[in-house]
Amino acid sequence: MSEAFRPTDLHELLTVMRELTEGELDARVSTHTPTGSSDPLHPMRVMLNALAQQLQDAVLRCAQHEATVRKLEQAQRQLLCTAKLASLGELAAGVAHELNQPLQIVGLSVDEVRDALERADHATATEYLQTIEDQVTRGAGVVDRLLALSRHDGESTRTQTSLDKVITGTVSIWGAPLAALGIDLSTDLAIGLGDVVGDSQELLQVITNLVANARDALEGQPTRRICLRTTAELSHACIEVIDTGSGIAPDDLPRVFDPFFTTKGPGKGPGKDPGKGPGEWPGRGTGLGLSVSHGIVRRHGGTIEVFSELNHGTRVRITLPFAEAP
Amino acid sequence: MRVMVVDDEPVLATLLARFARGGGFEVTVAHNGLEAWELFRGEPEVWDLIITDIRMPGLDGVSLAERVRADRDDLPVVLISGHGQWPDVEALSPAVFLAKPFRRAQLLEAMEASTAAA
Numbered sequence: 001m002s003e004a005f006r007p008t009d010l011h012e013l014l015t016v017m018r019e020l021t022e023g024e025l026d027a028r029v030s031t032h033t034p035t036g037s038s039d040p041l042h043p044m045r046v047m048l049n050a051l052a053q054q055l056q057d058a059v060l061r062c063a064q065h066e067a068t069v070r071k072l073e074q075a076q077r078q079l080l081c082t083a084k085l086a087s088l089g090e091l092a093a094g095v096a097h098e099l100n101q102p103l104q105i106v107g108l109s110v111d112e113v114r115d116a117l118e119r120a121d122h123a124t125a126t127e128y129l130q131t132i133e134d135q136v137t138r139g140a141g142v143v144d145r146l147l148a149l150s151r152h153d154g155e156s157t158r159t160q161t162s163l164d165k166v167i168t169g170t171v172s173i174w175g176a177p178l179a180a181l182g183i184d185l186s187t188d189l190a191i192g193l194g195d196v197v198g199d200s201q202e203l204l205q206v207i208t209n210l211v212a213n214a215r216d217a218l219e220g221q222p223t224r225r226i227c228l229r230t231t232a233e234l235s236h237a238c239i240e241v242i243d244t245g246s247g248i249a250p251d252d253l254p255r256v257f258d259p260f261f262t263t264k265g266p267g268k269g270p271g272k273d274p275g276k277g278p279g280e281w282p283g284r285g286t287g288l289g290l291s292v293s294h295g296i297v298r299r300h301g302g303t304i305e306v307f308s309e310l311n312h313g314t315r316v317r318i319t320l321p322f323a324e325a326p
Numbered sequence: 327m328r329v330m331v332v333d334d335e336p337v338l339a340t341l342l343a344r345f346a347r348g349g350g351f352e353v354t355v356a357h358n359g360l361e362a363w364e365l366f367r368g369e370p371e372v373w374d375l376i377i378t379d380i381r382m383p384g385l386d387g388v389s390l391a392e393r394v395r396a397d398r399d400d401l402p403v404v405l406i407s408g409h410g411q412w413p414d415v416e417a418l419s420p421a422v423f424l425a426k427p428f429r430r431a432q433l434l435e436a437m438e439a440s441t442a443a444a
Contacts, residue, residue, distance in 0.1 A: 093409040094409075096408065096409040097381060097408040097409045100408040100409070100426040100427050101335055101338070101408060101426070103426070103427040104338060104408075104426045104427040104428070105335070105337050105338055105341060106427075107427045107428070107429055108338075108341040108342070108345065108429075108430065109341065111345075111429065111430050112341070112344070131337060135337075
């Protein structure tokens with residue numbers, strides 16, 4: 001009984017190993033030992049075949065896993081597409097409503113002008129021409145806000161911007177109108193907060209719009225407070241607009257960034273104008289403010305999140321990346 | 327004939343009321359669904375026609391029409407929509423729907439159709 005192994009046995013093992021390395025995963029060595037003989041390489045053969053089997057199983061599982069991931073990705077893409085289409089449908093219905101209101105008024109006013117001219121009643125004709133002009137301006141405003149949704153990066157001017165200035169600008173715009181409504185507007189600013197790279201006008205638009213939303217949520221509330229707070233995080237500046245208003249229902253929360261979604265009831269044009277008469281609550285929203293803000297913040301490489309509790313208030317949190325140190 | 331015009335857009339409500347008055351109707355304007363409902367509930371029998379916008383805050387036009395119809399199933403109603411979507415509500419039949427933007431002639435047709443249907 002010889003304990004020595006033959007070079008051909010070693011060669012067989014090496015061949016199978018090479019085949020396995022080259023991807024022939026069903027390659028195996030023979031484990032048969034003829035009766036009466038002994039094979040010192042037998043345990044190695046068995047071990048090699050077991051390893052080959054494990055390798056083959058693992059590769060198969062990996063392929064199955066990849067197929068599942070692909071299917072999942074496909075399903076996810078379909079879902080996104082459906083969500084986009086639903087959003088588009090909502091957008092279209094919103095646009096239709098917002099434009100049909102002024103068009104309707106223009107149409108009926110034209111008839112009034114025609115009647116007035118037939119009676120040579122120039123005063124009434126002029127009055128309705130003014131109505132028509134107002135409604136054309138209103139329609140153009142809807143189109144402007146709609147276009148703001150699709151504005152591209154290139155059109156905004158980015159410079160090193162101080163968020164303190166954005167907040168100060170917001171306070172100078174909103175301070176007096178809010179005070180007239182009995183709303184306390186306060187600031188809590190981080191000392192030495194670094195600049196961000198951005199379009200200061202666009203950022204001002206975002207913050208003033210958030211304050212307008214906060215004001216709307218405070219109508220009829222016993223405690224009326226809005227706080228603008230900035231904090232520094234590792235690589236981001238954080239701005240929060242916090243109010244003690246009516247809050248947003250949990251069902252509405254996922255939709256607040258959808259274009260034309262509003263809980264204020266659409267139809268009367270924007271209530272974002274702080275220049276209204278003192279102590280006057282605004283008309284209702286267009287449902288575009290938050291979606292436009294979302295677009296602006298995203299284009300700045302930032303994030304915007306809304307946290308809200310019904311009857312307790314809302315906190316909108318924006319993060320913007322710090323500008324690189326000069 | 328006594329008509330109630332319901333629209334949360336004041337300019338439009340005024341224009342609709344002006345047109346109906348020109349046609350010889352006695353017109354009362356309500357600026358939202360709840361105000362209209364209060365007006366109706368005060369004297370349900372006096373109204374001959376209700377012209378209402380659908381999309382309004384609080385009580386919308388469809389809910390208003392449903393409430394009114396539950397009380398008076400003979401009352402003609404014209405429902406106006408700004409986005410061409412009509413509710414499929416059996417209780418509203420035979421309400422007449424009118425899509426914005428419409429001209430005076432179409433409003434007049436809708437008013438006549440609703441009075442003929444009810």
